[in-house]
Amino acid sequence: MLVDSHCHLNRLKFKEGETLDDVVQFARSRDIEHMLCVSVTLDEFPSMRDVVAKYDDVSVSCGVHPLDLDKPYDLALLQQLADDNGVVAIGETGLDYYYSKDTIALQQQSFRDHIEVAKELNKPLIIHTRDAREDTIAILKEQGAEQVGGVMHCFTESLEMAQAAMDLGFYISFSGIVTFKNAEELRQVAQAVPLDKILVETDSPYLAPVPYRGKPNQPGYVKEVAEYIATLKGVSYEELAAITTQNFYRLFPLAKTKG
Numbered sequence: 001m002l003v004d005s006h007c008h009l010n011r012l013k014f015k016e017g018e019t020l021d022d023v024v025q026f027a028r029s030r031d032i033e034h035m036l037c038v039s040v041t042l043d044e045f046p047s048m049r050d051v052v053a054k055y056d057d058v059s060v061s062c063g064v065h066p067l068d069l070d071k072p073y074d075l076a077l078l079q080q081l082a083d084d085n086g087v088v089a090i091g092e093t094g095l096d097y098y099y100s101k102d103t104i105a106l107q108q109q110s111f112r113d114h115i116e117v118a119k120e121l122n123k124p125l126i127i128h129t130r131d132a133r134e135d136t137i138a139i140l141k142e143q144g145a146e147q148v149g150g151v152m153h154c155f156t157e158s159l160e161m162a163q164a165a166m167d168l169g170f171y172i173s174f175s176g177i178v179t180f181k182n183a184e185e186l187r188q189v190a191q192a193v194p195l196d197k198i199l200v201e202t203d204s205p206y207l208a209p210v211p212y213r214g215k216p217n218q219p220g221y222v223k224e225v226a227e228y229i230a231t232l233k234g235v236s237y238e239e240l241a242a243i244t245t246q247n248f249y250r251l252f253p254l255a256k257t258k259g
Contacts, residue, residue, distance in 0.1 A: 036255065090125050196247060
């Protein structure tokens with residue numbers, strides 16, 4: 001069995017006649033036993049939660065993506081929504097200086113707020129980070145994020161940053177990007193990160209792995225990510241799947257109560 005530790009089921013792009021039921025069933029047919037549907041705005045959260053509520057094998061997070069801060073969000077509302085027993089994690093939150101340098105101060109404040117909410121509720125963090133290595137680690141340390149831990153999702157940064165995150169108790173999650181031809185540095189990171197610190201994800205509908213690159217992604221394709229990393233690590237697919245699944249439930253224990 002395998003877990004897709006990060007997807008956006010409410011943003012999937014369906015083929016004609018296809019439904020979310022079909023996507024979930026396809027994932028199940030490939031032995032995907034659980035999916036974590038990740039929030040990017042508070043406005044979308046209630047409808048996202050409602051869309052996946054009927055699936056026992058889908059959990060949700062609550063948070064505001066660093067690139068979705070164009071509209072102010074209500075911190076009290078984040079606390080209220082995230083306090084729900086069905087919410088297993090806080091995020092995704094973090095810093096993205098690649099796409100948005102003019103909102104750095106706003107991103108940093110939001111990141112700090114999310115960490116404080118995570119600590120208040122004792123729920124792990126889902127971190128988005130791009131071109132903000134030093135500030136991401138610095139804020140995690142300053143705010144005491146090691147108290148709750150979390151995951152560096154869709155990781156594309158350096159081994160040095162991965163190690164700094166792991167030192168704070170964070171896991172490193174790899175997406176379909178690791179299968180891309182130009183991702184040699186990331187493959188070296190994946191080879192170096194210990195198995196007991198790895199998660200796998202799709203980030204669907206984005207970043208479909210080879211051989212689906214360029215097509216809409218979906219949770220069932222996390223199998224290709226896992227197979228690829230297993231080969232990189234020199235272990236069997238079965239071992240990689242078992243360990244990353246154990247890692248997922250260790251980090252997100254509330255996900256166990258739903259499935």
